[in-house]
Amino acid sequence: MMLKGATLLLLHLFCEIALAAQCGKVWLTVSSLWRPIAASDKVVDAELEVNWDLDCPSSTGYPDTIKVFTADPAHNKTVKPKLILTSLQYPRGYYRTNITVGRPPLPGGWDTKDGATLPGPHCLKHHAALYKDGVILTSSCLQIWPTWMYDLRRQLGRLPIGSLMIPGTHNSGCYKHGDLTRRDAFQRYLLTQDRDVWTQLVHGVRYLDIRVGYYPSIPNGTAIEEGNHISRFWINHDVIRITPLSAIIKDVRNFLNVARGEVVIMDFHRFPVGFEDRPSRHRRLAMILLREFEGLILKPDRGVEGLGPTLNDIWTGGKRLIICYGDKHTVNEYDWLWPTMSQAWGNQQTVEGLFKYLDKVIMGPKKSRNSQNPLWAVMAELTPYPLDIIFNLSGGLRQMADSVNRNLTYKFQEEWWKETNIVATDFFLGNNLIDVSIQANIKKSNIAQWRL
Template sequence: MTERETTSAASPAGPPQSYATQCGKVWLTVSSLWRPIAASDKVIDAELEVNWDLDCPPNVGIPDTIKVFTADPAHNSSVQPQLIVTLAAHPEGYYRTNISVGRPSLPGGWDANGGATLPGPHCLKHHAALYIDNVILTSACLQIWPTWMYDLRRQLGRLPIGSLMIPGTHNSGCYKHGDLTRRDAFQRYLLTQDRDVWTQLVHGIRYLDIRIGHYPPIPHNITNIDDLTNHAGRFWVNHDVIRINPLLAIIKDVRNFLDVARGEVVIMDFHRFPVGFEGRPSRHRRLVSILHREFGGLILKPSRGVDGLGPTLNDIWNSGRRLIICYGDKLTVNEYEWLWPSLTQAWGNQQTPDGLFEYLNSVLMGPRKTRNTLNPLWAIMAEMTPRPLDIIFNPSGGLRQMADAINKNLSVLFQNEWWKHTNIVATDFFLGNNLIDVSIQSNIKKSNIAQWRL
């Protein structure tokens, strides 16, 4: 079975996927950058990006154009392109458009306000098609895949969770609801994501990186007496020492997603506790009691599984428990049998794209690094890190620019080689890369390899 046939078999009823053809691949991403609007507090952001990776054999002609549409051109011959990109003019394989995606409704009933939800991948309105002499070679859409794990259960069920490639987000709770404004955009070193946790999960993210701070309660954020008496309103998702969003919002999104996406496995990594926890074990206990109250019967107990790679997806589904909670405080983990030990994060602390890519290559392609032997999961943190002086003296920079500098390259790097050695990969502004799709296709390949070995 060819790679193209493998993809089609995995989702026979789904939209056209960004699969490899004999000549390459096309995919759509969303820029993390923004542009000001004159005399307005509003900004233009979430602009569409077109990406391609060509690898044509000598006897095959080279594709010449990519066209962007607001409907699938393969099923709607009358739709006219919004944009035509001449590939020869862009040898880097990337083009940022001025087409704003915005924050559209999620297809298939997956808007956060509830309703019937349909499994499988679903296209948003934007499509891109790769052409040679005005003939379509392949096409792709900007899409969500809210149920990819269970959709692919026949292929992926035998794989241990520690062997899967799992797409994740870094500082997952550091986002802003609603449209971006100039004021929000200038929080350039605080916000790391453009979508809330519900939307991240619906797109296909399965690993959430969370840092928690403890603060006195803010009365207007307490919606009922239980929040006050159980101290839930005091816990916030932080970016380092700055609080960003109430933890309750993230808990609600994860719980709602697990309730409707009944085969999906989610990893919540409570990695650090930068404010209010030092020397206060009772606050860890309060936080853990809230997690148990909200998720109880969904929490999977730790297991190293076969060969130390954790339980298989089949094992997890058979248990009926699909939430893994990793916790970065050893004393607390020792008190609760259902908490997973701290998860190793491979973090390069790099300030340039070349430095980050060199570090990631050394981790993924070099000798295996020491990891927490008590936890079969580990994460590559594929984002750059600003220095303290950058925050003070680089007013035109920020995390959006850092993400933009690397996201467009991560997709190709992981889909070519790095996927073989990756477990979790977490990024900033995840819509700026194609790692959800790369992870799904990589897991299908891992399943084929495992089956061949059997």
């Protein structure tokens, strides 16, 4: 029954894709912005956004209405819309609602981290439908897809890992549990995500960008036990510690244990605090990673150029965790660590500057990439200047992510998907790049099959 349900969901999804292709599509994202509440320290965040992209044949005309529901209108005829948008004057657009998504339980059993989990895509409660003359043309939901790689194994199995478009997050461990408050003002430039790593992976993220600091004697710090020694490793945003590394390790291990066909990439990219001229600390971290993930780590093919193993190769071997490490001396000591991954980081402060940089990097020559590692990542987010942080000139990382995220969806959907391997963003729910990546990989598979 579980497989039958997953198959039906997939068929439903592909039917929706085929229908939407005839007349555009509608999708839901979650705004990274927050609003203050009068006379309160609390704020409103995680509000729903409606997005549409209409490309209809001239013979059909454009749709006229979008409705937002808290259930699937195709299966629940009595559900009333929470929002109605009419007179869609622009073929492409978005609308920020005041409907709060919050942090709801994850469907399909994926909220427990250790319970029964159902494969396939699963809808959260919010749906959007596109209408013309009162008839639904297409609909979509805010959804998770925790098993997309293995669900699509027939299409994607032949693709090398270096040719896939893989959705990821930037500074993946820089999140905060619980509700935001006005007092979080200083953290406007520290937090880059609003969901923990488990939730990121369940939504469909497969690349984690990790920066680690070492703190030998922090009072009340969260420790990782290692024999008779207590090592204190934290996820950092630059020199500021944010989240215990143990939380990220636990989430990744739990996810790989229950999502048994998914491949995850952990990119230990920088070590901003406590590692300089301390190779023993790198070794200590490597030993913790080996202990926690033994049996799951995929070794690199050293000295072999190309795009890396195919998903079929990875599934055959059963090792599904790739650990890239940004210290070459440590990489040389351990044959299971992948060399440092090239990150295309533009250090841009405007949307125009970022897009100009990304267009040059994605569509241009590939000389800057590490030939020893077939994987490379586009870091698709804005970077504040130090003065921005001191004087809050740009409003914080949430505002910066909001200005770029929806535009990223269109650019990767239309052209950048062809040449992109990994794409990492801030506040990933503010874009639709998980879905764009999945559809891009299906297209890449079709192209590869056609060439055969």
